[in-house]
Amino acid sequence: MLSLSLIAGEKHLNKRLPEIAMNRPGLALTGFFQYFANQRLQIFGLAEFTYLKSLANKEKFRRLEGLFEQQIPGIVVTRNRKVPPEILDLAERFKVPVIRTPMVTMNFMNECTALLEKLTAPRERIQGTTMEIMGIGVLLRGDPGIGKSETALSLIERGYSLVSDDVTEIRRTSRGRIVCWANEVTRYHMEIRGLGIIHVPSLFGVSSIRRQTELDVVIDLKKPSGNEDRTGIFPEHVAFMGIEIPCITLPVRSGRDMANIVEVAALNQKLKELGHDAAKELDDKVIERLTKGRVRHG
Amino acid sequence: MAEVEIVKKFKVLNQYGIHARPAALLVKAAGKFECDIFIEKDGNKVSCKSIMGLMTIEGFPGSTMQVTTSGADAEEAMAEIGELFANKFYED
Numbered sequence: 001m002l003s004l005s006l007i008a009g010e011k012h013l014n015k016r017l018p019e020i021a022m023n024r025p026g027l028a029l030t031g032f033f034q035y036f037a038n039q040r041l042q043i044f045g046l047a048e049f050t051y052l053k054s055l056a057n058k059e060k061f062r063r064l065e066g067l068f069e070q071q072i073p074g075i076v077v078t079r080n081r082k083v084p085p086e087i088l089d090l091a092e093r094f095k096v097p098v099i100r101t102p103m104v105t106m107n108f109m110n111e112c113t114a115l116l117e118k119l120t121a122p123r124e125r126i127q128g129t130t131m132e133i134m135g136i137g138v139l140l141r142g143d144p145g146i147g148k149s150e151t152a153l154s155l156i157e158r159g160y161s162l163v164s165d166d167v168t169e170i171r172r173t174s175r176g177r178i179v180c181w182a183n184e185v186t187r188y189h190m191e192i193r194g195l196g197i198i199h200v201p202s203l204f205g206v207s208s209i210r211r212q213t214e215l216d217v218v219i220d221l222k223k224p225s226g227n228e229d230r231t232g233i234f235p236e237h238v239a240f241m242g243i244e245i246p247c248i249t250l251p252v253r254s255g256r257d258m259a260n261i262v263e264v265a266a267l268n269q270k271l272k273e274l275g276h277d278a279a280k281e282l283d284d285k286v287i288e289r290l291t292k293g294r295v296r297h298g
Numbered sequence: 299m300a301e302v303e304i305v306k307k308f309k310v311l312n313q314y315g316i317h318a319r320p321a322a323l324l325v326k327a328a329g330k331f332e333c334d335i336f337i338e339k340d341g342n343k344v345s346c347k348s349i350m351g352l353m354t355i356e357g358f359p360g361s362t363m364q365v366t367t368s369g370a371d372a373e374e375a376m377a378e379i380g381e382l383f384a385n386k387f388y389e390d
Binding site for chain 2: 125165166183185190197
């Protein structure tokens, strides 16, 4: 995507990037180091090169040397510019990798920021099946054998999309959302008791799968305990990597159409996000009537 | 009822590692027990009752897996899981 090619310093590619960000070293090249983000990837674009060109050879080398002495982690040259021999020599001496891209500086920095964030985001692997239901990311959890995969299968038959079965990879985005996707090896496969392993897009078509989804609601399938929330007024939450996600516990009984209930739960969650909380609105209405002390008839 | 938790490490000894067949054997064995059974490798932890989980854990031949059983029948479960590892999942 970034069309990177390595120009120098292959042995030093394992260098750590202490700060997950980029910096344009124009100001540092003028000799101003009081505030230099030396721990970031240094991007040489048109501005840097034009400035370097304006310098006499000896001075150019001195300025670049000053930059390398700050222990920069790496250099990216944009617009496929030819890398000056001074940079190559210094990169060798200071053990700094130099990378080149044909992209325009601004486009490169945008793409690279997004990629760096994705690659360095905190991630975890959790137990659960993830579906996308009308744009709502739903994580189904529950003890083995409770019917997560079977519920997911019914949802797929209703036209919704599978993201991952039983094992879900998650990462936290900088916007404070949790993104779910599947392990690459088992992606788009499901295990259904009695059938074994199936490949979902082969059976249901490509619209039955989705590469990733943002998580909106967690649904825990449980054996009936008798103390489930009957009103929906007291929403529970569960935290993933510090992000609170609404969590609904659904009791599973034989003959209960779980897919239908999960579908409604997802829709209800969407409604809540739009600002309509049916349970709370009804309760408010009841309380208002009660405090008025009389019930109008008809 | 005392809550027992047992942690043991096993080496994957069969030729192809934990692919579908060994995973199915592990799931079948684990499913007989009430207790929680988890398998862990390189910081990735999955339920031993999940085929999909076991197939994502990358149980390469020769790698070491940490098994945790917790619950009333943890000891029996660990013995049965250990037997599968020791017998190379009855492969080779």
